[in-house]
Amino acid sequence: MLVALRPDIAAVLLDSSEPAAAQIAKALEDRTLAGHSGFAGVHVLAHGASGEVAFAAGPLSLETIDEHRASLAAIGPALAKDGEVLLWSDGAPARRVPLIALGIATYTGVMAAINWLGLKGQAD
Secondary structure, X not given: OHHHOOOOOOOOOOOOOOXXXXXXXXXXXXXXXXXXXXXEEEEEEEEEEOOEEEOOOOOEEOOOHXXXXXXXXXXXXXXXXXXXXXXEEOOOHXXXXXXXXXXXXXXXXXXXXXXXEOOOOOEO
């Protein structure tokens, strides 16, 4: 999947070393310090389950969102005025994940796939 990215797209692989929101915020901060700013969007590809987005370092859910509020709040200001957080997750957890809470926490619009994702990354 990574080899198919356009050259102007930077991929950040998240790991279990720290919470996903902190890793995303740090990646945006690093790119801003490197002279990039006003990102059009942050695309998050992750596994999902009922009511959560699952990451190696732990889930993001309504129950855990307060633990990540500071990191999430750092994401919105790094985006362009009309920038968005786009959630791509198997199992279509968008119907169950508290997207409004995620949008409030990141100070940005949040969009998510509402159907199962196909093998080519398209909504079925």
